[in-house]
Amino acid sequence: MIIVLKPGATQAEIDHVIEKIEAAGCKPHLSRGVERTIIGAIGDESALRNLPLEILPGVDQVLQIQKPYKMVSREFKTEPSVIGTGGVMLGGKRLHVMAGPCAVENREMLIGIAKQVKAAGATVLRGGAFKPRTSPYAFQGLEAEGVRYLADAREETGLLVATELMDPRDLELLDRHVDFIQIGARNMQNFRLLKECGSVKKPIILKRGLSATIKDLLLSAEYIVANGNPNVILCERGIRTFEDYTRNTLDISAVPAIKTLSHLPIIVDPSHAGGRRDLVRPLSLAALAAGADGLMIEVHPNPEEALSDGPQSLRPEGFATLMEELRRLAAFLGREL
Amino acid sequence: MIIVLKPGATQAEIDHVIEKIEAAGCKPHLSRGVERTIIGAIGDESALRNLPLEILPGVDQVLQIQKPYKMVSREFKTEPSVIGTGGVMLGGKRLHVMAGPCAVENREMLIGIAKQVKAAGATVLRGGAFKPRTSPYAFQGLEAEGVRYLADAREETGLLVATELMDPRDLELLDRHVDFIQIGARNMQNFRLLKECGSVKKPIILKRGLSATIKDLLLSAEYIVANGNPNVILCERGIRTFEDYTRNTLDISAVPAIKTLSHLPIIVDPSHAGGRRDLVRPLSLAALAAGADGLMIEVHPNPEEALSDGPQSLRPEGFATLMEELRRLAAFLGREL
Amino acid sequence: MIIVLKPGATQAEIDHVIEKIEAAGCKPHLSRGVERTIIGAIGDESALRNLPLEILPGVDQVLQIQKPYKMVSREFKTEPSVIGTGGVMLGGKRLHVMAGPCAVENREMLIGIAKQVKAAGATVLRGGAFKPRTSPYAFQGLEAEGVRYLADAREETGLLVATELMDPRDLELLDRHVDFIQIGARNMQNFRLLKECGSVKKPIILKRGLSATIKDLLLSAEYIVANGNPNVILCERGIRTFEDYTRNTLDISAVPAIKTLSHLPIIVDPSHAGGRRDLVRPLSLAALAAGADGLMIEVHPNPEEALSDGPQSLRPEGFATLMEELRRLAAFLGREL
């Protein structure tokens, strides 16, 4: 950490800063310029980070040098992590596509769509049993019943299943019945939920919050890892900006950025990012080209009747066609799908 | 709801849209222009809102006319609501200031600061027992112990107390021991927590999320009200923008906007919005001038040693001086503090 | 245009709105619901768009149906436009890469880099003679001298050249000496400059502003086209968001969105979007995959010494390697480079 003093800071002020640095177990290193003195704090920054050094008298700015996350960083582990379960491992050469309806609506529909996305090449069935809806009057999901249908679909098709966790009280249920546990964008900083996810070993798909920086996303991943579960898969799904043609703005740069900053796998959700069915194909292709380890795509047998997110859902046939194209692109890029 | 068809939509497509509208219990009303046909759906929009009409063949755009929230709207209740408990009622002529440390750090400190903010004119002591921290390595709060200290401070000083709820499993504890339950910005769309808050009668202080529109905030309030608890106090605390001099950007327009759109009280948190001690005064004055019903201000006996948010905390003396100024401004504005 | 009245609007208020609509040459069409009356204005919206209908007594909302731009829209021209000059035509099967230094620094360097980017497959040399720098103390470009060097580089290599116009007084000079005239992001709403660009026939590369929506970008293109120059090439170069790892956030969705909304070609500038050399490759691949018609890439012989934007510039060898990869991807996507 570097503490930049104001021009004209007094010796007493400088001494006070030095004292704080030493009390936190770091070694101060002074550099006196013509105008200002700068103090480097050498050692482990984490103890200092909790101190409000910027308000000490005489201090102008405090600059952090070390990243605030550790275990999820590339410095901590230089090789990419390959994370998953039951043969569906993300982060290696093989790409995976998770597909299915936004919400589990009934057993037949779910099993029908599961067979179709499997036939098209998806390896994970996604479907919401607990639905985070912005309106209290919208369909909130089948809850435990939906989880049961997911387990049924898994049994019938052999697909692994992924669903969203919204409440710590449902963790046990999901841990028992599903293969991937998803944390939605609106819960990315629900720190209690993150901590709880540290208590299981199931891979957690952590979606980026609508106003979360890449650093925030990695800190949220650190919460899960630091609490005991190293199996985190990141998911870019669009951030909130002033652009309103799309539902959100897919931050495609986050894919290579995260590959540089972290060893964790990163997938992309083109359905929520664009919010429009016709954008799913170009955004999926772009995601693969940018280096994503997989995709999460909404597919519904009849989007017109979908209880949630119909406008951004592909039909099974459209999904199958897209998968063909993605498979060829993956091969072109030296990966497999 | 208004459904705008594409130029050249066929009669079959028009009929299909009409069918959907009627099936949802609304009455279609056609208007044929030279280029396009437009269909108004007359009746209760809420049934239609869950249908993805925009992807029906021939449809170009769908425009919503009714607001997606009801019970929190001014149409539902034209008079401002006055909400609170135990003599601290927000939304009327009298303004209230909630003050205290970001985090409850220990019993002595809390009671000390409680006495000071009370002497200065605050009516509610705020202090976090459960702390939502972006880093898993930062101080996470004293939890249940902190709640106990809040209850002690209440007993010693007579101040009401407010603290943040992060987990549905803690609701019972807070409902028993504190007077105002706060939902933090990062949990504004933690829908399970919102629903749970509908099951109690305690006033809920709902903070605006970092990327939440005013409409989103009102929808989150609607969650609580629709689930049974009409006692919601809104709190503007800054949104995330590209500006980085401040921690967040205080959306001062949200105060009069919410007064127009909703009957709920609205308070402002200048400490989190600006993230800088020297901005607390001007932002507090601006908030009152814009019509806020109260303020939530961080005060710490020794900000240099604060375990959380030191840079934005006032010292007790600074707070007392500010309160003097706010009291005079309130009187000038025809309100009381 | 649709005018939604407030519940309880009086007949006099309704008549007043109707009068305004008729005065603007449109035909009103009433639809009376239980709660509200809605008036559709049938005919050419443009006359109405300049009227502040939303403040007429009794009016609640005004919804626009027609797009505010015409000549650049897909409705106006359903086939994609192929725009360019001297064999470099954008918008067709063939992709083009424009490459070169951020700023023209001297004659030798420019001709050297021109030869290298040509050898690698670029068809246009880009280089700033007039530089829009945020600091008045930064290098502002060689101005007219820089334009002369560009003309020299063109003569020596046969590459076409592109440079930025910042001032209407320089248009004649650029029109005489360069092949593509660029309007920078910060001038996207410099309406006088846009109008002036309507007076020439040279293709204009219009970069998206940092806070411009896709609609704003298309309206700025409309300015040029409506003033007489149909040759506009759009360029996505990143928008400003809260994310700070990258210089800007590349809005990759803008590429397919613009393909749907407009007939104009769209290229991507991965150098300015990411602001980091290591992001140029993944963002370039993503841009092609998303359907871009070309790229604009910064290349500098010695980025360490660049007078502008060194951190995001590729070295010539890195550019040549990237071009190889882009050429293969273009072929895979059924295009040519």
Added chain:
Amino acid sequence: MIIVLKPGATQAEIDHVIEKIEAAGCKPHLSRGVERTIIGAIGDESALRNLPLEILPGVDQVLQIQKPYKMVSREFKTEPSVIGTGGVMLGGKRLHVMAGPCAVENREMLIGIAKQVKAAGATVLRGGAFKPRTSPYAFQGLEAEGVRYLADAREETGLLVATELMDPRDLELLDRHVDFIQIGARNMQNFRLLKECGSVKKPIILKRGLSATIKDLLLSAEYIVANGNPNVILCERGIRTFEDYTRNTLDISAVPAIKTLSHLPIIVDPSHAGGRRDLVRPLSLAALAAGADGLMIEVHPNPEEALSDGPQSLRPEGFATLMEELRRLAAFLGREL
């Protein structure tokens, strides 16, 4: 400037950085930690700022310490500047309100409104002769004729007049006929226009761009000052965010922030910020409370018929009432209006 090296940077890499620092006339100061070496560059940062140090081998981050602007900073001039002309001086105890129509529409209307705003207490008449309109089909202003009418209104009423400059070719005309020259938000980074404004002595009202940080705004002011004109008045008029209830988001914190960072006066434009007539009053009050030196308010005799920005314009009577309230608030705040 501080250069943070990567863990494991070689001695050759360190030497290379030192060489660059020395070549730029600064003195390097090394600080070797356990993990990393950090180099402070002591001296004038401006020479270093143009070098892309972040891409030198072995460099991890470059941190700037000095502000990129000088002459507009508080360090350069610790006392607030009082800037204006002909008795209308901004930045002192006395506040000023500039009022008038968005666009000059005709002579009679302008003189009529001038008399009314003068009677209400405005000291400057604002009105656009050259209008920056996002649509090429919208009214573009009366241009030179509009400037003449402003001069007439000035003669008739004694009010000073302010109007916007959009093109360097119009500067002479405005310099001759108006008292304050305005640079609009969309031209805040039209650097040629800024430079040109440095060649006159008229006070320049510089509006903040829609995606400009406070630092960007100050750098744009620095352009004008560094080019010879010290008379710059800053104007906060809202930034672009995801919130869509308001036209823009008024960044009220910018007022006290700019007071801390710069000696220049700062005024607020509540009309453009909110884009809604009913927000003008609360935002004006908030601006004064936050410390603004003045306001710029749109007033139109008949907003329903305004050729530009009708929805946000006050009627003269509404303006007079607001002025009464502002005058009382100014007195309360220890200022004059």
